[in-house]
Amino acid sequence: MQRIFDLFLRNYNSSSVAFTLVGFLLSLSRDPHALLQAHLGRAIAAGAIPSALVLIFGAFAPESLAKVRGLGVAIAFGGITLLYVSLTAALR
Numbered sequence: 001m002q003r004i005f006d007l008f009l010r011n012y013n014s015s016s017v018a019f020t021l022v023g024f025l026l027s028l029s030r031d032p033h034a035l036l037q038a039h040l041g042r043a044i045a046a047g048a049i050p051s052a053l054v055l056i057f058g059a060f061a062p063e064s065l066a067k068v069r070g071l072g073v074a075i076a077f078g079g080i081t082l083l084y085v086s087l088t089a090a091l092r
Contacts, residue, residue: 005057005064012050012068020047
């Protein structure tokens with residue numbers, strides 16, 4: 001598992017950029033007349049996939065997360081998502 005995580009970390013930034021570009025292009029191809037905000041929202045969501053994978057892999061090798069720069073936003077989004085899901089379920 002550690003080898004897979006290390007390999008992924010070497011390409012983490014490039015993967016994020018590639019996912020963002022592919023997400024933007026797919027959005028344009030599906031709905032070319034949508035507002036720019038819709039295309040950018042989809043592109044940003046696609047670009048966050050590598051960050052999500054880093055956090056998931058990090059659950060299996062927490063010491064490896066210290067090697068990753070710039071995870072503050074991904075960790076904050078993870079916390080916000082967990083808080084939202086927890087509050088929504090608890091307040092039903």
